[in-house]
Amino acid sequence: MSARPVDTAPAPVTLASLMDMKARGEKFACLTAYDASFARLLDDAGVEVLLVGDSLGMVIQGRESTLPVTLDEMVYHTACVRRGRRRALIMSDMPFMSDATPPLTLDNAARLMRAGAHMVKIEGGEVMADTIRCLSGRGIPVCAHLGLLPQSVHKLSGYRVQGRDTSSARRILEDAAAVAAAGADMLLLECVPASLADEVVATVKVPVIGIGASGACDAQVLVSYDMLGLSSGHRPRFSKNFLTGRDSIQAAVEDYVQAVKSGRFPASEHLYT
Ligand code: KIV
16 A cells, blocks of 8 residues: 655645634734745745735836736736745735725736735725625635825825824724724734724734734734845835845845744834834
């Protein structure tokens, strides 16, 4: 009788396994990935969530904002990342106005899922609740991006910390409650005061990923090019170059994963008051 082959495939990261980690108080790491080689490297280094971010418009395409990124481009990069991924969960951004109406969002999210995404990320709070309900009802997991919304950069007059005054802080808390009630499986909070992020984390049941938010978040995300010191120009306060003092990208990413899991990152110098 021939021996059965040993299955060495690592268990895939799923929404359920991330919820289990949250329940155990274990933090998970997220980084952006745009191609197969980086997807493989980040996955092997222990990153649980690969974000195919529309930040690719800036770091890959050299544009000034994420607004020109198209759905076709997101589909292409999602498919590249899927080919490199072993176990990580792939989250793909819905690019600017690809989520303008619920029916349009369903069609466009379906394209991202067919290309290999396991969930989609949508910018916006209560205003996106119907869309989130629609996607969730059709079995498409959603991460709702709150706080600084890069696709609204012109409405916000720049990349600024959000939720610093009482009414905008209340708005963000209401948005978090609204998207969670609509079925969002995860939240991503960008550039808000740490005390506000703490409140959001304390009030919603789903995992919250932070970027310039709070160490209390269930996970952290950075743009991989920023955390490797590759981005030209100004490095945002919330980012950190993990390649400094390391001799390989692999070592830098492993250090990031350990720093997130141990609570060493973010430190107070990466957060806002
Ligand atoms: O597109 C992206 O990379 C993002 C991160 C900044 C969270 O949305």
